[in-house]
Amino acid sequence: MNRKSQARQSGVGTARFAAKETITPVAVAALDDRSRYFSREISWLAFNRRVLEEAQDPAKPLLERTKFLAIVSSNLDEFVMVRLAEVHALAHRRGFGGQELPETANAPHLLEEIRGEIGRLVAEQYRCWREDLAPRLAQEGCAIIPPEQWGAVDRESLQAHFRNQLEPILTPLGVDPTKPFPMVANRGLTVAVRLESLDPSATVGERKALVAVPAGNRLVTLIERPGQLALVEDIVGAFVDRLFPGYRITGRCLFRITRDGALDIDESQAEDLLSEIENELSNREHGQAVRLEIAANGDQALRAWLQQAVELDAADLYPVDGPLDLTVLFPLSDRLDRPDLREKPLVATLYPQEWSEPFTRIRQNDLLLHHPFQSYQRVVDLVERAAEDPRVLAIKQTLYRVSATSPIMRALMRAARAGKQVTLLIELKARFDEATNIRWARALEEAGAHVVYGLVGLKVHAKLLMIIRRDDNGIRRYCHIGTGNYNDKTARLYTDLSYLTANEAVGRDVAALFNMLTGYSQPPEWERLAAAPLTMRKRFVEWIRGEAAHARKDGGSGRIIAKFNSMVDQGLCEELYAASQAGVQIDLIVRGMCILRPGVPGLSENIRVRSIVGRLLEHSRIYYFANAGDPVIGIASADWMSRNLDRRVECFVRIDDEALRRRLMTILDCCLADNVQAREMGADGTYQRLCPAKDSTRRSSFDDLLSEGAAVERPLEDDDGRAPRFTPRRKGD
Known part of the structure; x- marks a missing residue:
């Protein structure tokens, strides 16, 4: 396939990414209404x-x-x-x-x-x-x-x-x-x-x-x-x-x-x-x-x-x-x-410790890696092993920002030269990384990989890797879904999450999404994923409204915790305002921009917004909805921004493994307990650094999560040997 035909292929299927499911939106005020939104x-x-x-x-x-x-x-x-x-x-x-x-x-x-x-x-x-x-x-x-x-x-x-x-x-x-x-x-x-x-x-x-x-x-x-x-x-x-x-x-x-x-x-x-x-x-x-x-x-x-x-x-x-x-x-x-x-160097944990047979390890149970506390090298190792493994038939991956000397890209080139089917969707429109992505696109094409340049009118921001391997009992899909880029350099400085699984439902969803990106395919009934701009906004709205309904019915039992980078979508702001007025307790951990006004009586008194700025760039996205005791919790590539939900291809994956759900709640709890690097946003838009109260414990999410990352290999079990169910922190606990 020559470059021009590939450029045309980048436009196929774009119409299929139009949202198929509609929701009745709440009314939004003018964007410059400073009583409801900050600039x-x-x-x-x-x-x-x-x-x-x-x-x-x-x-x-x-x-x-x-x-x-x-x-x-x-x-x-x-x-x-x-x-x-x-x-x-x-x-x-x-x-x-x-x-x-x-x-x-x-x-x-x-x-x-x-x-x-x-x-x-x-x-x-x-x-x-x-x-x-x-x-x-x-x-x-x-x-x-x-x-x-x-x-x-x-x-x-x-x-x-x-x-x-x-x-x-x-x-x-x-x-x-x-x-x-x-x-x-x-x-x-x-x-x-x-x-x-x-x-x-x-x-x-x-x-x-x-x-x-x-x-x-x-x-x-x-x-x-x-x-x-x-x-x-x-x-x-x-x-x-x-x-x-x-x-x-x-x-x-x-x-x-x-x-x-x-x-x-x-x-x-x-x-x-x-x-x-x-x-x-x-x-x-x-x-x-x-x-x-x-x-x-x-x-x-x-x-x-x-x-x-x-x-x-x-x-x-x-x-x-x-x-x-x-x-x-x-x-x-x-x-x-x-x-x-300088700060003492961060020594990342090599997790899992046993990684000589990564496909065997992933088949045993799902894995969640928290970078950089747990080394990103395990993800690099996985791609390098896939390039060498004669049982691996194909590799598919989305790439948004990669380093100029990326070992992952070099491994993909080796895989293509070895005759494996390597299909890459490289987003050429990643702002300020266009030149690097163009160089890698050309190098991978020359190595024999199939390179698609993205979709007309949409940026592909999802972080997806799928490895198709012939196991002893048949062909199996191994998936990596992340919150951050496949960039070995920034992975040392950004907090991000990697979800590794051989779960068949996740594999079917990821395969369907790749087929939509590269060919002619209608969206499926998603089992574990929500994809933007197709269904992600609708799912978030449903989950927020569900918490509001539970709060009205049960007298304040609704609970939402979300950690992401930016909150600038008016529609979701209004949904959160309505949920707050219904009695839902809402904690947002937002590193950067936030147009939502928290703590306004009659509007958002049940919403608390905090920002953590410190040694690492907070980049992971985690979403938790209590759902009347059957929590929905997952990770995503998307923030709560209109561009993420409406103008980009993004991926949310629901985490069902109980041990991994507990880990995600631990991360959220550490962020909510931080009284060293956290700042709380006031109703006037100013941020006040949180300090330990007199005689209280100093809690740094960096220190707590560094310890958590090193302790994961130890089993989390009750006396009966089963992984315990997690209990989310409520506001004020």
């Missing part, structure tokens, strides 16, 4: 403020705090490229042919609100750097030295570095009527200069020019000063006059532009989706500017000129008193060989 954008910035609080926490090791400060910048870059860019476009009505859209009515006010919050966040971030972290790092022998503090020896050595390492690759770009303002790369650092001719007879007045700072390593060690560093952009700025002989520099200004990161692709018209996305990736570097960061000590005239040149409002200009782009703190913190300034 998703402001809520996201509140999450990044919680990350900043980790950098400000003096109880944390210094280098961990430094990394958190870098994460704030990395997060904010993505927010600006995605969310701010969208609001910016709505407010300025770009790309809509001048037509008035419903979303544009509030966009100017929202844009102003976002700009103000970003300004406050960045000011606090850099204050943390200047007044706290930078001085503490200097005390430990690591410092970024600004040009005004360079000594004579420093200047001499740095000038030599400029002459030998930088000057040969720098290109001065003049700007005048014959040389228009160039397209400056997205998130790149650039030095702007004002120039005055040294020729007294020159008739041309002031000139302006730009010099792009080379990407890559920004840190240069000062000679004879171990641990003392200079920034490459400072070196370029200090010696940039060498690029303009015959001119005197009258002003300098370091700046950074952030652009709209959206890709403009009409999937329905694309004959070759891979090539279309590949071509569009280069345009991302030249999208509409939405933010201009300027060094606070930059030349005032250049600041005004740059703002005009990139066509931004004054409110889109952010003066920065410190290094532009604090992601430079990632490599800086890595330079220090100081274990005493």
Whole structure:
């Protein structure tokens, strides 16, 4: 199959993913009704403020705090490229042919609100750097030295570095009527200069020019000063006059532009989706500017000129008193060989301990792995074993984000070369991972795998792996269903769950979903799965309404606990409000955005929202509904977001194994008991860190779950040898 036919195949079956089952929706208020919903954008910035609080926490090791400060910048870059860019476009009505859209009515006010919050966040971030972290790092022998503090020896050595390492690759770009303002790369650092001719007879007045700072390593060690560093952009700025002989520099200004990161692709018209996305990736570097960061000590005239040149409002200009782009703190913190300034390494448990015959182990009973407390290497091992096992006939897998050196992808290539039927659905539209996915798609095609690029109009976000093996008693399906990506790198940093099973009902469901993704197939009557956009929303609504009915009937026995990343779906917010008013006790553990207002009398007084931000990125999705003593509990790839439920292919799997249900409840209980890293959301949208009450026990979900992960091999049994049924925690217990 050639690439164009595969791109067309990516569109087949799309109509079959239209929701077949309808529900009567509850009425929703206007999205900007602040009595019921918070702004998703402001809520996201509140999450990044919680990350900043980790950098400000003096109880944390210094280098961990430094990394958190870098994460704030990395997060904010993505927010600006995605969310701010969208609001910016709505407010300025770009790309809509001048037509008035419903979303544009509030966009100017929202844009102003976002700009103000970003300004406050960045000011606090850099204050943390200047007044706290930078001085503490200097005390430990690591410092970024600004040009005004360079000594004579420093200047001499740095000038030599400029002459030998930088000057040969720098290109001065003049700007005048014959040389228009160039397209400056997205998130790149650039030095702007004002120039005055040294020729007294020159008739041309002031000139302006730009010099792009080379990407890559920004840190240069000062000679004879171990641990003392200079920034490459400072070196370029200090010696940039060498690029303009015959001119005197009258002003300098370091700046950074952030652009709209959206890709403009009409999937329905694309004959070759891979090539279309590949071509569009280069345009991302030249999208509409939405933010201009300027060094606070930059030349005032250049600041005004740059703002005009990139066509931004004054409110889109952010003066920065410190290094532009604090992601430079990632490599800086890595330079220090100081274990005493870091958290102790997390030593993951190898579970199951016996894994020499993984298929035998999975046949014995279902398994639940909690990463990174339990090593992700077991999942990698499973795929590698499948690639080598002569009994394995076929492997099918969905892939959303994978690492650039993924051992899973290499194993799949070996499996294809060995003649196994390898079918992969690689989502080329995974934002900011498109290039990596394109490279792997091509490599896997060359190895002989069948590669499908996704579905037109839908992103495939489900985390599914199915291995078809000829066992002694016939062909059997082995399935892995996860909450996180098949990414060996992020699996060390994100909390996620892996469900491994040879259950026939699960196997039938997963096989049916793969058939829908790759061919012509109607959706089945699902036995253990709920799939978006087909049935997942309907199931969640049914389960929430079921709890409300039980609460009304039994006087408050309804119970919902859900752990996920974002709560931004209005329809489910309204369902939860109605359930709260019926007396259902609801706990939501939401790491990031949450538009729902908890604790409002008469609306949501029975809803509690908490967020856990700490050493690991909380990424697992767990859903629990008490169901009058017959609980529904499962894991999913989806958050409670409209995009997950309506515009993506997602998977929820109900967990029926009693021991695994107990484990999921233990995870939820640990999160609800956390009084170290957890913050509770108030009705006004602010978050308060929970602290142990006087004489109460300090409970960290990280510590508790690390211990839980190491203890799983010990059997959970009653005196009669049976796994006990779990009893969920009730609010207030």
